[in-house]
Amino acid sequence: MRYKFTYCLMVLFMFFAAASFAQQEITIQGKVVDSLDGKGIPGVSVLVKGTTKGTQTDAEGNYRIVAPSNATLTFSFISYTRQEKPVGGQAIINVTLASANEQLDQVVVVGYGTQKRSQIVGSVSSVKSEEITKQPVLTAAQGLQGKASGVQINASGQPGSQPQVRIRGVGSVTGNQNPIYVVDGVITDDITNINNSDIESVEVLKDASAQAIYGSRAGNGVILVTTKSGKTGKMSINVNSYAGFRSMTNSVDLADGRSHAIYTNEAITNTNRLTGQSDPVVFDPNNLPTQTTDWMDEITRQGLVQNYDVSVSGGTEKTNYYFSGGYFGDQGILNGAKYDRITARINNEYKIAPYLSVGHNLTVTHNKNENKPTSTFSSAYRMSPSAPVRNADGSYGYLSALNVGNPVAAIDYTNDFSNSTRLQGNAYVNVRPLEGLTLRGDFNFDKTDGSGKIYAPVYSVFSAQQNNRSSLNVINQNRFYYIMNMQATYSKTFAEKHELNATAGYSFERDRADRSNLRISDVPNQRNLWYLNQGDPSTLVIVEPEANTANGGDLIRRVSYFGRMTYTYDNRYNISGSLRRDGSSSFPVNNKWGTFYSIGGSWNITNESFMKDQNLFDNLRLRVGYGQVGNDISIANNNLAVLQGLAQTGYYGFSYPDFPISLGQTFNQSRDALASWETTKGIDAGLEFGMLDGRLSGSFGYYNKLTEAYIPIRLPALAGDADNTLYSQGAKVRNKGFEAALNWEERKSDDFSYRLGFNVTFNKNIVDEVTGNFQLRGGSLGNGEITTLSKVGEPIGSFWVYETDGFDENGNFQYKDVNGDGQITESDRVFVGSYQPKTYFGFNAGVNYKKFDLSFDLYGNLGNKIFNGKRAVRFGNENVENEVFEGRWTPTNTNASHPAALNTIPRPSTYYVESGNFLRINNITLGYTFDNQKLAFLKDSKLRVFATAQNPFVFTSYSGYTPEIAGAASSNSPQGSIATSGSAINSGIELNVYPIYSTYMFGLNLTF
Incomplete structure (x- = not known):
């Protein structure tokens, strides 16, 4: 007790x-x-x-x-x-x-310098490098998807390809619509050479008041990429790696072998009735095939994607250094294709004296590409499922009554290799002779040497897929671009309330590119003998201009004078203006110079005395700006009409050889003597805010811009003009809209924090004016029919089709007589929307709990349409989708949702126009950071491992492979129309698309 x-x-x-x-x-x-x-x-x-x-x-x-x-x-x-x-x-x-005003105090990279966000009068979106590096993408541009309002990305799944980037809509009708990229001062249109781990920040300049400092290059927008540099302190080593696989996200349910046979026989019978022909059926109705080959499965795979990079950085009071090296490999999902990239980079700065510093930045990249024909996706869609991949004797299978080649054979017989080495960098000197004055001179360059070989062996699958004589194409492309800048920047504060920042400069650019493509026949089928001297010398020819392999070259020179001045009073009122004068060799002598400008102001409302006692807003800022920028890419080098020789292959041989052909000369194209830049004028206004102790921030903006676009106008037939088109400033396109961005970030404790972000853009694209009665047509289906018309009052590339009105007694389409004249003609076509989305948005979220981190983001489009061209263009006896087979019209199924089987291409109609709305889960990443106090080997290091799913899901009603379509293939447009491959008037037509895929991967980040 x-x-x-x-x-x-x-x-x-x-x-x-x-x-x-x-x-x-x-x-x-x-x-x-x-x-x-x-x-x-x-x-x-x-x-x-x-x-x-x-x-x-x-x-x-x-x-x-x-x-x-x-x-x-x-x-x-x-x-x-x-x-x-x-x-x-x-x-x-x-x-x-x-x-709490950190967003306003943040220093943002702008053209030719930096500014506090509180002093910026234009619309600038910044994206953190962490948002890009967590994604298994080749370029930073792809990583911007859904991260910034007003920015839309259309990416192909093809390894090594660049995405199409659209900033606040499409203004150029037929020309280049991508923005320029400025990488540490080097202007470029290709950033596939930049390792994403080397990127410090990305800024998107979205309006004319922010872009005008780049003048004639800024018409489609500007994306500034700043790469990482060393910082004063001890040496830091960073290692990043990931590896995973890619696979198709969506598939299309195609008819099996038996269903295809039934449909084909019906199509032949129905076509005979319609045309009066008597073609026999292909398949024996009493012995229908039972075999089904999944051709899409035969040509695709789970492709490996991997990335490994390491960087070393640090610095002292005198020197900062940064070195990095990396490897990126992507097989994609198409069998046999492969893309490899090796990068090395150095970025050093040396402080010679308190008033003098010098530095250099160099990136070396080597790319290797093994290409396979992306047309095999179309072939796999159309190929008969009853045909085997290979026959019993080992030969490739085919269906003689079908004009579609075996897609597996097409891959196996394609030998297309290319590689390039690219050097991009700069050297600069900064001098500060007086307090507040900095003088800078820099030399920036971008040099690429590329080569490729395409070898086609002798082969024969069947009459529509054979090559009777081997051939070798040898392609060489070289480009050297440089720009020299000299600028002065002055910054001074007077009487504590008056702040002046001014920049003035001069630049000179030279861009030279040379291309050649030679072809020779009878080269042995041994890779070590694929050289021009191994073929028949008598067959050596210069290949006529094709896509990106045209023979010849370009030389463009530009001279520019530019300046910007910003005045700030008491950190409350800002006014800023910029002016640039550009001269370009791309235009006629009397029109080589152009002037581009901007003016704008902002008001930091929270710094007013009447806001001192309020606790709601941490910062509140109003801005407005107006400016004019240009685009000289659309018609670059189209100012001269030169004589060129015509080869015999360029002639129609009328009664040859009775009348021998003599080689001659002709004008390559008519030129507009008044040709100049495409110009875009626009106004932008916005409200930016931060609230609740910095937890909530956001912005609202309005924009309205008008582009005076160049279009190729069809001329009457002129003797000696091989093209009969004239590029002229013949259309005006307007984009106006509203955009908003909201972000919430809160740290609840040392162990838990979270963030939410949302952005949305409402854009209205409309053609304001077209010169005369000229019609901007595009989107040919290959049978003389076009699908789009860019008419005044409608968006660019609006689908202009016939409206279906049920089926007739034979199951064929009936069309509405819209104008009531008793005939179905072009006058009965209707506008049913375009591929230009009315709304696009993005959402992201992140949670950190102790050592775990989870992030999630998505994006989507609303209000756009897609023309299902692959379903519309069905040449004789090709396969169909199972939905079409099951729902087709037959005498016993007159209440059908799809027409009777037919072997003709019908008129473009509302039947083929589908909603392009979609919601895509872009990225899900789960990471864990190890406690370096518990793992002895880490000590002062940091180790994080993660798993990522990229594009795992997409929600859409569209029946095709992907609702994200960059542009149609080349068009065969009727007289009086235009249709440039990939242009805005061809967008949204699915004919032959490399599908976007899903990626699943694991990786690690190690810092020590």
């Missing part, structure tokens, strides 16, 4: 001792500093949470307070985000407070 009593006393003593210890007060001291400059913040309130006990920091940001050892301290100060810190028995607690 005594022992029990003693035991109870001991327990009570320990309890009260613990309670006493928990309530024990200790002295805590520390320093509170600003997150931007690291300086101490005076006057910060330091309170013991739940009490009125507190103190304030002194002039240096130091504080001292007595509090219970298990208490929580709260640190708060006006214009800074509040923080809470548990004491946990600590005697020293240092705190870093972030400005």
Whole structure:
């Protein structure tokens, strides 16, 4: 009993001792500093949470307070985000407070310099490098998908390809619509050579007031890419790697062998009835095939994607250095294809004296591509499922009554290899002769040497798929671009309230490209003999101009003078203007110079005296701007009409050889003597804000821009003109809309934080004017019919089709007589929308809990249409989708949803126009960061492992492979129309698309 009593006393003593210890007060001291400059913040309130006990920091940001050892301290100060810190028995607690106005104080990269966000009068979206590097994509442009309002990305699944980027709609009708990229001062249209891990930041300049400093190059927008550099401090080594596989996201359910045979026989019978022919059926109705080959499965695979890179960086007071190397490999999903990229980069800066620094930046990239024909996707869709991949004797299978080649054979017989080496970099010197004045001179260059070989062996699958004589194409492409800039920047604050920032400069550019494509026959089928000297010399020819392999070259020179001035009063009112004068060799002598400009202002409302007592807004800013920019890419080098020789292959041989052909000369194309830049004028206004101690931030913007676009106008037949088109400024296209972005970020404790982000753009694209009665037609189906018409009052590339009105007594389409004249003609066509989305949006979210991190983002389009061209263009006896087979019209199924089987291409109609709305889950990433205190080998290192799913799901009603379609193939347009491959008037037509795929991967990030 005594022992029990003693035991109870001991327990009570320990309890009260613990309670006493928990309530024990200790002295805590520390320093509170600003997150931007690291300086101490005076006057910060330091309170013991739940009490009125507190103190304030002194002039240096130091504080001292007595509090219970298990208490929580709260640190708060006006214009800074509040923080809470548990004491946990600590005697020293240092705190870093972030400005609630940090978004406004943030330094943003702009054209030819940097500015505080509070001083920017244009629309600029910034994307963190972490948002890009977590995705298994080749370029930073693909990583922008859904991350910035006003930016739309259309990416092909083909390895090594660049995406199409559209900023605030499409303005150019037939020309290049992609923005320019400025990588550390080097202007380029291709950033596939940049390792994403080397990127520090990406800024998208979206309106004319932000873009005008780049003048004639900025008509489609500007994307600034700043790469990483060394920072003063000890050496840091970063290792990043991931590996995974890609697979098709969506498939199309095609008819099996038996269903295809039934449909083909019906199509022949119905076509005979319609045309009066008497073609026999292909398949024996009493012995229908039972075999089904899944051709899409035969040509695709789960392709490997992998990336490995390492960087070393650091610096001293005199030198900063950054070195990196990386490898990226992508097989894609098409059998046999492969893309490899090796990169190496150096970025060093040397501080020679307090007023003098020099630096250099060099990226070396080597690419290797093994290409396979993407047309095999179309062949796999159309090929008869009853045909085997290979016959019993090993030969390739085919269906003689079908004019579609064996897609597996097409892959096996294609030998298409290319490689290139690219050097991109700059060297610069900065001199500061006076306080506030910086003089900078730099030389930037981009040099590419590329070559390729395409070998076609002798083969014969059947009459429509054979090659009777081997051939070898040898392609060489070389380009050297350089730009020299000289600029002066002056920054000065007068009387504490007046701040002036001015930049003025001069630049000179030279861009030279040479291309050649030679073909020779009878080259042996041995890869080590694939050289021109191994073929028949008499067959050596210069290949006529084709897609990207045309013989010849380009030489473009530009001279520019530019300037920008920004005045800020009392950190409340900003006014900024820029002016650029460009001269280009791409235009006629009398029109080589153009002037581009912008003017804008902003008002930092929260810095007004009447806002000091409010606690709702941390920052509130209003901005407005207007400007004019240009685009010289659309008609570059189209200013000269030159004589060129015509080969015999360019003639129609009328009665040859009775009338011998003599080689002659002809004009290659008529030219407009008044040709100049495409110009875009626009106004932009926006409201930016931060609220609730920096947790909520966002922006709302309005824009309205008008592009005066060049179009190739068809001329009457002119003797000696081989083309009969004239590029002229003949259309005006308007894009106007509203965009919004909202972000919420909150740190609940040291162990838990989360973020949410949403952006949306509402864009209205409309053709304002077309010269005369010229019609902008496009989207040919190969039978003389076109599918789009860009008419005044309608969007570019609007689908212009016949409206179906049920089926006739034979199951064929009936069309509405819209104008009531008793005939079905072009006058009965109707507009049913375009591929230009009315709304596009993105959403992202992230959670950090202890050592785990989870992120998620999605994007989508609303209000656009797609023309299902692959379903519409069905030449004789090709396969069909199972839905079409099951729902086709037959005498016993007159209440059908699809027409009777037929072997003709019907008129373009509303039947083939589908909704392009979609929602795609873009990225899901789960990561875990190891505790370096528990893993001895880490010590001062940081190790994070992660798993990622890229594009795992898409939600859409579209029946094709993907609702994201970059552009149609080349068109065979009727007289009086135009249709340039990939142009806006061909967008949204699915004919032969490399499907977007899903990627699943694992990776790690290691820093030490």
